[in-house]
Amino acid sequence: METSERAKALPYDRDSVDHVLTTTRSVRRRLDFDRPVAPEVIEECVEIAIQAAPGGGEARPWHFVVVTDAARRAAIGELYRAGFRRFAGQAEEGGGRPMRPVIAHLAENLHRCPVLIIPCIEGRAEGEGQGAQAGLYGQILPAAWSLMLALRTRGLGTAWTAIHLQHAEEVAALLDIPDTVSQATLFPVAYFTGEDNFRRVERPPVGEVIHWDRWQSRRPPTSP
Numbered sequence: 711m712e713t714s715e716r717a718k719a720l721p722y723d724r725d726s727v728d729h730v731l732t733t734t735r736s737v738r739r740r741l742d743f744d745r746p747v748a749p750e751v752i753e754e755c756v757e758i759a760i761q762a763a764p765g766g767g768e769a770r771p772w773h774f775v776v777v778t779d780a781a782r783r784a785a786i787g788e789l790y791r792a793g794f795r796r797f798a799g800q801a802e803e804g805g806g807r808p809m810r811p812v813i814a815h816l817a818e819n820l821h822r823c824p825v826l827i828i829p830c831i832e833g834r835a836e837g838e839g840q841g842a843q844a845g846l847y848g849q850i851l852p853a854a855w856s857l858m859l860a861l862r863t864r865g866l867g868t869a870w871t872a873i874h875l876q877h878a879e880e881v882a883a884l885l886d887i888p889d890t891v892s893q894a895t896l897f898p899v900a901y902f903t904g905e906d907n908f909r910r911v912e913r914p915p916v917g918e919v920i921h922w923d924r925w926q927s928r929r930p931p932t933s934p
């Protein structure tokens with residue numbers, strides 16, 4: 711079947727799906743801190759997200775800690791900023807790239823986001839091998855990405871962040887997250903201001919990121 715005919719036969723609009731996949735990205739400057747977010751919208755997005763969560767066997771090890779309480783958001787904001795300062799300091803000392811101002815902007819304002827979501831997974835893999843780590847986080851990261859997509863299609867912006875994990879234990883204590891559970895990321899969530907006009911970004915040509923059959927081979931096989 712021709713690609714266009716195949717697309718017509720799909721039970722969804724592929725162009726729209728591709729558009730969401732290619733233009734969903736971090737939103738920081740356009741977060742509307744003053745517009746409330748209804749809990750039902752978050753529930754709907756998480757319900758969608760866990761459809762994409764692969765779990766080992768019958769395991770249902772996913773958890774989403776949704777923080778709306780102002781005092782807890784403020785405390786997480788403090789910890790995030792402490793992590794950010796350390797991270798920025800290390801980057802400067804190591805002669806690395808300076809942090810982009812937009813990263814600092816989010817750090818300064820994290821607590822103002824009406825909702826913070828921490829996708830978590832049951833299990834800990836610190837000090838374990840690659841298989842255990844990939845096996846653990848592989849169960850939650852697809853759901854986390856789906857959550858970003860679902861939030862976006864409802865007018866909500868977020869960013870993939872992990873700076874708070876420098877203070878993961880304190881965040882866990884603050885939110886009563888058991889020490890048998892790992893935090894995967896933290897999504898600051900708020901409605902985005904303006905239109906949904908997010909665009910594709912500059913990425914390397916696909917030939918630079920694909921390895922065909924072996925690492926050294928960058929040429930695709932000839933089509934059958």
Ligand SMILES: Cc1cc2nc3c(=O)[nH]c(=O)nc-3n(C[C@H](O)[C@H](O)[C@H](O)COP(=O)(O)O)c2cc1C
Nearest residue numbers: 734735736812813814816869870871872873874911
């Ligand atoms: C594992 C991981 C952790 C990250 N942690 C943070 C973070 O804590 N704070 C932040 O502002 N950006 C963080 N980023 C960067 C962004 O979320 C994002 O990847 C980057 O801004 C590029 O976004 P874009 O391609 O969507 O524009 C992190 C990215 C990754 C992959």
